Amino acid sequence: MTKVMEFAAERDLLHSVHTDLAVARTTNDYDGIKEAVDDLEMIVQHTSFPLLRHRAQGLIARAFDPHDS
Numbered sequence: 134m135t136k137v138m139e140f141a142a143e144r145d146l147l148h149s150v151h152t153d154l155a156v157a158r159t160t161n162d163y164d165g166i167k168e169a170v171d172d173l174e175m176i177v178q179h180t181s182f183p184l185l186r187h188r189a190q191g192l193i194a195r196a197f198d199p200h201d202s
Contacts, residue, residue, distance in 0.1 A: 143185050147176055151192060158196075170196050 134142075150172045157165030173196075176189040 140182055140185075143176070143180055143182060147173075147185055147189060150176070154192060154196060166196055
């Protein structure tokens with residue numbers, strides 16, 4: 134797999150997890166938020182792309198913030 138394809142696949146995964154997190158936050162689904170954060174932590178640990186790592190870390194930092202939408 135080329136780096137471009139790898140980046141695209143990981144970006145799509147991050148987008149999917151971000152969508153899941155947004156839905157969980159909207160519905161106040163604490164377990165869903167925790168699951169999304171766990172997925173984001175895996176992305177942070179395993180991605181080789183600093184941009185995706187930074188975005189995932191930002192989502193983790195704001196995951197439980199009730200004022201951030």
